[in-house]
Amino acid sequence: MALKLDHVTVLVGSLERSMPYYDTLLPLLGFTKTRDHNWTDGDGFYFQFREAKAGLPGYERYGAGMNHLGFAAPNEAAVLAVRDGMRAAGYDAPEVQELGGAKALFMKDADGIRFEITCYPPGVPPVG
Numbered sequence: 318m319a320l321k322l323d324h325v326t327v328l329v330g331s332l333e334r335s336m337p338y339y340d341t342l343l344p345l346l347g348f349t350k351t352r353d354h355n356w357t358d359g360d361g362f363y364f365q366f367r368e369a370k371a372g373l374p375g376y377e378r379y380g381a382g383m384n385h386l387g388f389a390a391p392n393e394a395a396v397l398a399v400r401d402g403m404r405a406a407g408y409d410a411p412e413v414q415e416l417g418g419a420k421a422l423f424m425k426d427a428d429g430i431r432f433e434i435t436c437y438p439p440g441v442p443p444v445g
Contacts, residue, residue, distance in 0.1 A: 321361065322362065323361055323362060323363065324362065324363040324364065324365060325363075325364055325365075325386070326364075326365045326366075326367060327364065327365070327366050327367075327430065328366075328367050328368065328369040329366055329367075329368060329369060329426070329427070329428055329430075330368075330369055330375060330427065330428045331368065331427070332354065332366065332367075332368045334427050335366065335426055335427050335428065336354065336366065338408060338426050338427060339356070339364075339366060339426070341402065341403060341406040341408065342399075342403060342408075342424075342426075342432065343356045343364065345398065345399045345402040345403070346388055346399065346434070347359075348364065351363070354366040354367070375428055375429070376428050376429050376430050377429075378429060378431065383430075384431070385423070385430075385431035385432060385433055386430075386431070386432050386433070387432075387433040387434075387435065387443060387444075388432070388433065388434045388435070389435060389436070389437065389443055390420075390434050390435060390436040391436065392436050393413070393420045393436050395434075395436065396413055396420050396421070396422050396434050396435065396436050397413065399422060399434045400412075400413060400422050400434075403424060408424070409424070409425075410422065410424050411423065411424070416435075417441065418437075418438040418441060419435050419436065419437045419438065419441055420435065420436050421433055421434070421435040422434045422435070
């Protein structure tokens with residue numbers, strides 16, 4: 318039996334700098350704020366954000382550890398809605414990419430932590 322992932326804790330360089338980004342992004346992904354720095358999908362999964370200790374190395378895209386978080390969108394319109402919502406709030410959200418039929422949006426927060434929002438054509442798994 319596989320255990321269900323119930324939360325991810327993200328350490329950011331500055332809660333003050335990073336939380337406006339997440340306060341914009343997470344509702345666009347269907348998450349609801351439960352209290353300061355904590356969000357849920359309503360189905361038992363939570364994000365919690367804490368501030369990293371100063372002076373330690375930050376996120377490194379190609380270093381050991383988490384590379385990015387990927388979210389499956391139901392369709393291309395949902396991917397575009399996230400892109401447009403982030404742009405409307407003043408955040409950098411590049412053009413959607415086509416990856417073997419999938420439509421993918423890659424963004425990053427103030428610390429460089431990357432997020433992928435992708436819709437997959439039928440029969441295409443999120444990781445291959």
